[in-house]
Amino acid sequence: MLNDVTFGQYYPAKSFVHNMDPRAKIVLVIAFIVAIFLAKNFFGLAAVFAALVFMVLLSRVPFGRVLRSIKMILFVIVFTAVLNLFFYAGESAYEPLVDWWIFTITYESVVNMVFLALRLFLLVMGTSILTLTTTPVALTDGIESLLTPLKWIRFPVHELALIMSIALRFIPTLTDETNRIIAAQKARGADFESGGLIKRAKAMLPVLIPLLVSAFRRAEDLGDAMDARCYSGAKGRTKYKKLVFSWRDLLGLLFLGGLITGIVFLNLYLGGKFDIIGQIASLF
Amino acid sequence: MEAVRFDNVKFSYEEDGQDYAVNGVSLSVEEGEFVAVLGRNGSGKSTLAKLINALLVPTEGKVTVFGMDTLDAKMTFEIRKNAGMVFQNPDNQTVASVVEDDVAFGPENIGVPREEIGKRIEFALDAVGMQEFRHATPSRLSGGQKQRVAIAGVLAILPKIMILDESTAMLDPRGRREVMEVIKRLNRERGMTVILITHFMDEALQADRAIVMHRGEAVMDGPPEEIFARSEELETYNLTLPRAAAVCKALQAAGMPVNNAFTAEELAEAICASLQRG
Amino acid sequence: MRIVAKGLTYTYDPKSPFASHALNGVDLTIEEGEFYGIIGHTGSGKSTFVQHLNALIRLTGGSLRVGDYDLADKKCKFIELRSKVGMVFQYPEYQLFAETVEKDVAFGLKNFRKDMGEEERAAAVREALETVGLSYAEMEGRSPFELSGGQKRRVAIAGVIVTKPEVLILDEPAAGLDPLGKQELMELLHRIHGGWCKTVVIVSHDMDEIAENCTRAAVFSEGRVAMEGTPAEIFARSEELFALGLDVPVTARCALLLKERGIGIETDYTCRDFADKVLALWRAKEGGHAQ
Incomplete structure (x- = not known):
């Protein structure tokens, strides 16, 4: 389950390597x-x-x-x-x-x-x-x-990083949501396990569509929440965490x-x- | 000082539409007030909230926040610094995977220096009682804790007004209690102006003033006790009384002389007084 | 269908550092015909428990029988069971997916009753929509995504009851609705209950809702059943509920405060009964004065 910030591979421990920049x-x-x-x-x-x-x-x-x-x-x-x-x-x-x-x-x-x-x-x-x-x-x-120097050629470094961190932040949320939708459609008799590739792909539609709709709704909410917290791009922004x-x-x-x-x-x-x-x- | 002012405000989501989500609202909120906005889903109460911090701007009329006109695009930033907003879904307003990074987001946006951001995080988490979760992951917190982090994220910008747009709707009773305690404390101890959009009647009772929205209009406005005393009128707007008030009304209707009561405590008091009288 | 759970246990993510015991031996019987309430904090195991009832979560420890279905049996017909035990999840409107209301509501039928003819299916969809208070003619061809929040929820519920499950389970069915919406939803559930739907099980945080609507209830705490009985029996033990960090209905809180002042009221904690009992006390007192 991708249920944490420590999703993927991260192995929590205290070591010389963990502590490196x-x-x-x-x-x-x-x-x-x-x-x-x-x-x-x-x-x-x-x-x-x-x-x-x-x-x-x-x-x-x-x-x-x-x-x-x-x-x-x-x-x-x-x-x-x-x-x-x-x-x-x-x-x-x-x-x-x-x-x-x-x-x-x-x-x-x-x-x-x-x-x-x-x-x-x-x-x-x-x-x-x-x-x-x-x-x-x-x-x-x-x-x-590391990509900061690319700002000179107008590469949107800040935006890219923000997108990456928001994506990471939403992985557990969307995973939970996917599990919930799968359970709900199973309760209505959906069958995700049997049939060939095409049948199975089709069976996923009742999961993918609500998930997509919800992702858009969340994106809209998040946009409002970011606006409300005075987000206006990289200009004039400071950074709290310093490596x-x-x-x-x-x-x-x-x-x-x-x-x-x-x-x-x-x-x-x-x-x-x-x-x-x-x-x-x-x-x- | 006047914190928020609506002058005959109309708003429609459709371009040149006649279907107004907010339809001619005029009101004024003083600094330090705790205002609850009630109304059915679709009554325009969330639209009203978004008009305050310029997430939406009026189609007609004028909204000002500490004298700043929300239609003036140059003022948008300043208005949002003064009027923070917490939303309904606790999962859709955090940007970072670590609590302190999320709280830092607002101050970073307005260009607060690094050392100062650290202090603000401390202050904001302290104000919502979440210091021990500074390095936690928001997705692992309970609903109530997530909303407290969201409030901290707004507090770190040091606003004078806090708007809560149905921020308790998705929480369990414990979470709701946590959030209500935090905002009451902010209002009482820091003089924060609070505008709470809700459809929980018992939450409205904790405010100084309640505004009832119906079909885009502000149809009732006054102390919550006064609003709930006008139960017939409330019913026409499809709102129900807090349960204790409903019981009290039933008793009164049957002829029992009990004082108006809105909470379990007041109701017990009233029944006791009535039974022991004479 | 009678539901009998004995010693039900369940662990999320077993063997991982995040392993958490969701159920620690649940013993619970829900008789056919009940309007059953399940109370508890987030994380008390109540959602995990109800998802066992239609095998969305497979049994890993203990025994569970739903009607004639033995869920410990690997050969148990799980799909058939799901058609008889309907489940409405929290915020069910977020699971709508089809292009039209008609198709969305019919989804369950197409899965469970593959042999059903077009006309019969249309009739079942019509009935389900009308049961939840929506007009078939108005709704059928519309996209579920363009409806209001309240309508979406009704459509989602119609999509579950369209197969006429004997047991209907709803997880926080009224969450996010305004007071009138909540009231209408409960009326809808009572309308269904007693017909083809013999048993209703609602999971709820709202003690007033439990007191007003349920015939029996169970309180979950830390993966176990901490209390079980009629609402009258449960809410008479207010102090224990407070100790579990739970609320009680307004009527129970009021009764408790009156008890402290020496006024005992025996009630089932619905608003109506509570008011009646208070009035009876008052009339007795007035009568006493009159004599």
């Missing part, structure tokens, strides 16, 4: 993604993985909880990986492992698939640390603050900076992803 966390996640895509070989990815484990430990979110976010897009990962396995277009230095009809599996395509799957895995895990340790409200504040950049955030940025530098060195020193055996040898 949302802006810093957003920047960190971007840096983390950059690190993932900079890494050219498995040792680079191993470094990223080590950093990930460290961050999860620091956030005090149980590993199981972080892994759960993978479940939702596991299908996407497997699908892309399999496509890569069969349709890898690169040159191969070895005999193909499988060569049947249109399918060709080579050593390179296997390596490529594993590499890609690992990247996607790390990507999802990394971003989920952000959503697990940051409330949607803080996330909105962070995005608004504070602290030593934690600095440490975090330094840490990620270190990670990226390390990966660049690993790339230069070890080269691409295919020569795994050579790379292991060169380490000794």
